[in-house]
């Protein structure tokens with residue numbers, strides 16, 4: 001890829017409070033994450049965070065060097081996090097191969113020149129969901145399985161929000177510059193994520209919703225806690241959350257999502273919780 005990738009400007013809270021449905025969706029929703037044999041990337045100017053998907057089917061696919069990064073290669077000044085949400089696949093990073101099964105993660109450090117993605121079985125292709133943030137130090141490339149993740153169970157069936165959070169690429173598990181990624185799986189009968197909602201001025205965040213059953217959807221809530229807006233999300237779509245915005249959702253069924261963050265700190269627990277009774 002020598003051309004530019006799609007970029008999204010940062011918007012102010014006042015501007016967002018006046019947006020109509022399509023303006024909200026154009027600025028924050030990333031509609032198409034996976035396309036056969038293609039790298040789909042979106043650059044957000046919140047913390048210069050890149051979100052995308054790579055689905056190799058018929059051939060291996062190489063991480064491109066988009067023109068708007070003005071770099072010699074993609075990871076010259078960046079780090080990359082990958083979570084596979086499809087069939088078994090392999091990521092090759094400067095000649096080293098890492099096989100990723102469903103829901104396994106890989107961190108690739110700064111200064112890795114060549115990264116290629118392939119699927120083991122084209123009838124059940126790998127789907128590599130990727131996040132990338134600027135990096136100023138080289139940390140080792142490392143695979144992290146769900147067993148190696150830091151896991152917490154939150155919520156209750158009574159509050160329709162029982163869920164398991166697997167912190168995969170976080171400071172307690174691996175070294176990263178600013179990227180953090182993990183996955184939240186809702187139990188059957190639970191539909192709410194991240195409730196009570198929170199903001200974190202020190203980090204932006206992107207949610208990628210998947211495992212939404214056919215015919216179901218997730219209503220994602222964003223905006224300032226007292227000026228919330230919603231975006232209806234379909235399976236395998238992502239949504240960008242500014243640092244001033246809540247990011248929560250309620251599904252018409254249970255589902256899974258990947259969260260990725262970058263910014264000032266690596267402290268997962270640094271959140272400003274918004275009491276449910278104060279939301280507007």
Ligand SMILES: O=C(O)C(=O)C[C@H](O)C(=O)CO
Nearest residue numbers: 163165184193194195205259
């Ligand atoms: O369900 C949740 O709660 C989450 O998954 C919260 C995210 O991990 C998050 O927003 C971290 O800042």
Ligand SMILES: [Zn+2]
Nearest residue numbers: 198200205247
């Ligand atoms: Zn958050």
